[in-house]
Amino acid sequence: MIFSFNSTPGFDFMTYFARHIGANIDNDLLVIPDNIGTGYIRKLSFSAEFKITMHHYVLKEDLIIKRNTSGLGNELITIFFYSNEQTLGIAFDNNPDIQFSERDDSAIQVTSNNLNSTIRFPAGHIIRYAVIAIMPAYLKNLLALNKLNSTLETITSPGSTFLFFENMTAEAKLLLKNLSAVDMSDGLSQFYMQIKVQELLYLLFHKLSKRESLPHQSINSSDVARLLHIRNEVISDLGTPPVLAELAQIATMSETKLKQLFKQAFGDTIYNYYQRARMEEAAFLLKQGKRSVAEVGYELGFTNLSHFSRLFQKHYGFTPKRFSSQT
Incomplete structure (x- = not known):
């Protein structure tokens, strides 16, 4: 199933997606029809400038969501939180979709609405993600920082074109999961959800605020x-x-x-990113318990196991041997 849309500030994903699949919306809740799958999409509007749409479903066929640029510049920031056991396929500019790491089940994508993108979700698997749509000026006011680094300045400036990625922390994953379990019949649920969504934004922008402040390079x-x-x-x-x-x-x-x-x-940097992925892969293999520390080290290209142990301990605070014994 392919759903394609133009990313304009006034576009309402759930309304048009409901029409696309022949579903009804009741109190900002779309229940997935039985012939397509199970689950729901829920939208919460905290203001005209700040909304979240939560997706939680299993579909009977692959879902491909194509976002086409609005052509209007950065009039809206889209923040995509994906947490799932399946790999996420993302593509830009009609290129084949690129998979996130098989060992990393989550990702956060922050983007202006003037980039084309395609996201593919596999059939038969639980899909859990949330999309926050927020206006640049509203976000800047919400952050209330006296000084912004280059990343936050770019994100909150109208007319910027950008895309940033962050790994999702365990705290953010748990918060995202708990959001879908809130009883929306409670009279204060909207108030509670707004607080928790702002907490989710805090966790993300706290990490982004720590990035080195460098001149922003134009990107397409x-x-x-x-x-x-x-x-x-x-x-x-x-x-x-x-x-x-x-x-x-x-x-x-x-x-x-x-x-x-x-x-x-x-x-x-590319090399630091590689080293971090290397350590995450080592942790994944050690957790499986099917390989020794030496086997994992050699598999990841380390000829010096003492060097492997030092790098692993620097990343996780434990030696590989101790980490393996605790999992």
């Missing part, structure tokens, strides 16, 4: 597609360190531009 849908492809290249073989010159050739970018845009979008 083609650039983003290349960055996602490079990210996929970096994590596809965690036993082999990335080579910048090779990645730049794949991206058809200069090495300088690739380094700048990658750090801007993902908040870290």
Whole structure:
């Protein structure tokens, strides 16, 4: 199933999606029809400038959501929280969708509404995500910071084109899950939900506020597609360190531009991102309990197991051996 829409400030996703699948909306709740799947979509409007739409369902066929640029510039910020056991496929500028890490079940995407994107959700699996739509000026006032770093300044400035990614913390995952369990028949539920959604925003923007303040580089849908492809290249073989010159050739970018845009979008250098993914993969393999510490280290390209142990301890606070014994 393909659902395509233009991302204009006045667009209401749930209304048009309900028409697309032949469903009714009752009190801002759309129940997925039995012939399509099970679950629901719920919308909450805290103001004309601040809304959230929560999705929780299992579908009988793949769902492909295509967002087309409004052509109006950054009149709306979209913040996409995805937490699921399945990989998330994201594509920009009609390129094949790029999968997030199979070991990372969640992601946060912050984007202006003037970038095309395609998100693919697999059939037969629980889909759980939330989308916050918020106006730049409203968000800036909500953050109430005297000084913004370059990332927050870009996000809250009308006319900016941007896309930033963040991993989701365990705290944010739990909060997102709890939001879907709130009893909306309670008279104070709307008030409670607004507080909790603002808490979700706090967790995200607290991380974004810690990013190094660098001049924002202009970006378009083609650039983003290349960055996602490079990210996929970096994590596809965690036993082999990335080579910048090779990645730049794949991206058809200069090495300088690739380094700048990658750090801007993902908040870290390519090599540091690779090392973090490497440690996360090590933790995943150790949790499975099917490999020894040495086997995991060698599988991830470490010839010196003492070096592997030091890096792992720096990342998690435990040696691989101790981490493995506690899982």
